[in-house]
Amino acid sequence: MQNLTDDKIRILVVQTAFLGDIILTTPLLNALKTAFPDSHLALLTTPVGKEALSGSAELDEILSYDKNGADQGLRAFFQKVKELRGKSFGLGLSPHRSFRTALLLALSRIPVLVGFKGSALSRIYHFRMERPEELHEVERNLKLLLPVTALPENFSAQIKLPMPKDFEPARFGVKPGDKPLIGFAPGSAWETKRWPAEKYAELARLLSKKLNAKILLLGDDKDAELCSEIDKLSSISLLNLAGKTGLKQLFGIISKLDLLVSNDSAPVHIASAFSIPTVVIFGPTVPAFGFGPWKNPHRIIQRELPCRPCHHHGPRECPEEHFKCMMAITAEEVFSAANELLRERNPRPAG
Numbered sequence: 239m240q241n242l243t244d245d246k247i248r249i250l251v252v253q254t255a256f257l258g259d260i261i262l263t264t265p266l267l268n269a270l271k272t273a274f275p276d277s278h279l280a281l282l283t284t285p286v287g288k289e290a291l292s293g294s295a296e297l298d299e300i301l302s303y304d305k306n307g308a309d310q311g312l313r314a315f316f317q318k319v320k321e322l323r324g325k326s327f328g329l330g331l332s333p334h335r336s337f338r339t340a341l342l343l344a345l346s347r348i349p350v351l352v353g354f355k356g357s358a359l360s361r362i363y364h365f366r367m368e369r370p371e372e373l374h375e376v377e378r379n380l381k382l383l384l385p386v387t388a389l390p391e392n393f394s395a396q397i398k399l400p401m402p403k404d405f406e407p408a409r410f411g412v413k414p415g416d417k418p419l420i421g422f423a424p425g426s427a428w429e430t431k432r433w434p435a436e437k438y439a440e441l442a443r444l445l446s447k448k449l450n451a452k453i454l455l456l457g458d459d460k461d462a463e464l465c466s467e468i469d470k471l472s473s474i475s476l477l478n479l480a481g482k483t484g485l486k487q488l489f490g491i492i493s494k495l496d497l498l499v500s501n502d503s504a505p506v507h508i509a510s511a512f513s514i515p516t517v518v519i520f521g522p523t524v525p526a527f528g529f530g531p532w533k534n535p536h537r538i539i540q541r542e543l544p545c546r547p548c549h550h551h552g553p554r555e556c557p558e559e560h561f562k563c564m565m566a567i568t569a570e571e572v573f574s575a576a577n578e579l580l581r582e583r584n585p586r587p588a589g
Contacts, residue, residue, distance in 0.1 A: 248278045250327040252343065253287065253334050254303055256427065258504035258529065259375070260287040261511065263333050264294070265395040266379040270331075271296040273387040280327070289485050293400035305338065315342070322346040329386065332357070333379045335369075352382050375528040397511040397532055402486035407494050410487070411477050416452040418496040418580055420445055423505035424468060425461030425480075428552030431501050433519045433564050435464060439471035440569035441499065445576065446474050454495075455480050456488060456505060496583065497576055502529065502552075510534045515579040517572055521563040522552040535582060537575035541566045 249270055253263045260283055271279050280299040281291065288302045303309055303318055315338075323346055330348040332339050340359035343351050353363035360366050365385035369378050376395055383389060412419065422442070426432050445451040455465035457480035465480035483491060492498060492505065493512040500506050500516060502523050509516045510532040518531060520540040524547045530538065540546075545558050556563075 245276045252332045261507040319345045399511040405490040423500035425457040431552040442472040444573040
């Protein structure tokens with residue numbers, strides 16, 4: 239078995255899930271590089287994961303696996319196996335719990351593999367770690383270190399994202415005098431995790447009227463239609479940047495916000511990386527799943543209902559056909575939470 243005390247060990251971490259999951263893997267990457275500073279640390283991830291983490295100080299190499307695109311099918315799978323075999327990794331860790339990931343690692347000839355007990359095909363891992371449900375995903379991922387190394391003394395588990403080079407917020411209409419600057423991230427890959435557009439529009443009007451806030455609509459191309467609907471329904475001047483920025487530029491814009499309002503989705507974790515106060519709206523999912531904000535000021539808005547949670551990700555349609563988990567959340571209560579966070583960040587002087 240590989241000597242895990244060799245500081246020059248070649249390490250592979252595999253995370254090919256959603257962008258939010260990839261972002262929440264960065265504390266593990268940081269811990270590995272801190273414990274093994276002379277190691278060659280590689281990440282196998284999706285194309286969007288590679289885009290997000292390119293330039294990370296901890297990573298020596300990022301390998302792209304476009305499992306839902308160019309690398310679909312058995313032929314591409316075995317080409318990826320061959321590629322991994324050729325890189326002579328001594329240690330592999332997988333926060334991702336899928337069958338495909340386990341099979342890929344099983345065939346890669348990496349001598350020491352670490353994964354979670356609940357993973358598909360978990361018997362392929364030499365060390366199978368518990369994944370305590372009560373912990374945040376950041377803390378669960380760090381459990382993979384236990385058979386490999388102790389956490390470095392005084393290690394702080396922070397989400398870290400690389401900023402874009404030569405980032406100029408003014409290019410996107412964001413100016414230093416825009417205060418408070420509030421971002422909305424209304425999208426999600428799962429329909430039922432989206433707070434309705436009309437409620438975001440109502441919130442925009444409240445923030446604009448009562449706080450004179452400048453509001454940015456954030457998202458990718460898939461969110462453009464939704465953000466355009468919010469813009470139209472609000473009947474006020476919003477800055478709609480959905481689909482108009484690259485991923486790294488989105489990082490830069492979120493880093494400049496005074497506050498983010500978001501559904502349970504990746505922008506929550508981007509905001510955590512930059513300690514941006516965040517209001518998170520939970521519907522079919524719950525913070526207890528371990529994917530809430532991490533070490534940044536935040537408020538959670540949710541409704542306690544007997545039907546929640548109804549799905550680990552969020553179903554396409556409400557199983558109960560009432561969608562109360564989202565419809566019952568008002569713009570006024572989200573405004574109140576946002577106002578509290580803004581006051582905490584910039585308290586008014588006494589007297």
